[in-house]
Amino acid sequence: MCAECLRCRPSESLRVVKSLGVREGFRVDVGLPANVPRSEGGFRCGLCVNECLVPREEGASGFCGAWVFRGGGLVPVSGYGRAVVEWYFDPHPTNCVAAHFCPAVTGAGFPEFAVRPGLEEGYVNLAVFFAGCGLDCVFCQNWQHKVMAGEAVRRGGRVPWVRDWSELVEAAMDPRVTCICYFGGDPGPHAPFALRASNEVVRRAREGGLVKRVCWETNGVEHPGLMRAMARLSLISGGIVKVDWKAWTPSVYEALTGVNGEKAVKRLMVNTALVARMGRERPEIPLLTVSVLLVPEYVDAEEVRRISEYLASLDTDVPLVLLAFHPDHLMNDVGTTPRRQAEECVREARNAGLKHVYVGNVWLLQ
């Protein structure tokens, strides 16, 4: 189903996409619900745009696999204060999507938000990889998180990757760590865990005069209240909220991610506007960065133009990072991003008024 059909005949095209059942088959195999649960009388989760109605059956999970119905309520799959997560130290400079302009590389905000006026050589990022995501992208380049999340649902949370929030705080307080990047999967479904740990890290960092930036790499569909709390921590710590915007056209978004595209795109508009507004308090480091993965044939110049026009209407200084794609997960029948597609997209973004447009993963361009 091509982007043109999805844009011109959305309902019919989405029916065809759905009838293939490819995404659903994989999800069931790994132990996740095939679709966003809409159980009548189900337990409602409001953490992300899916607003799952989780069946009131012991062990039933939300779409992400991070929350399950247990003991009469909805709880994190491995219990309160715990998450299915892994972390590691990543030396600066990392291949972070915001590396072109973030304090770890440029020293922006030194001395409050960076330990050096330039590259933080010898220091590391604490990369926190969550299992579970509110989207189900067919091309997910970190799809192992779905297997981890599904396994946790199947085994009632008893998997080797369960960690307590206090362990994360200890890891973040390592003297080499200058920033924490939450990704995965997506931090949205795990926001209560991540916020609890980050609040403590930021408190200790302030007391000790340390640099501990809190950054998020998110699909941007979390509840705006959570997004505000996440962005607030980034704002006061020198961190960045990196929103990965999959597509502008709701039907294209839905075909690629498996969730309601109308609702998701509206949520992205609300959340990016919110973070852009908050970012005015700290102009020296952009609080909001948006990335767009240039999926060949789908996320084309038209999609990038519309996203860019919207971002430019918020603030023409919002950095946009266009990422070259490589085939992965269930979408392995397309190549990497053609160089011509990337050039067209850069042109459209600049014409829309954005002043800071970058291309990431350039080595993948063909």
Ligand code: SF4
């Ligand atoms: S975080 Fe999102 S996907 Fe997960 S259970 Fe809640 S509403 Fe559903």
Ligand code: SF4
């Ligand atoms: S996590 Fe934040 S501070 Fe660290 S390298 Fe990435 S954008 Fe920079």
Ligand code: SF4
């Ligand atoms: S939002 Fe990211 S982690 Fe989640 S399914 Fe899509 S590509 Fe994977």
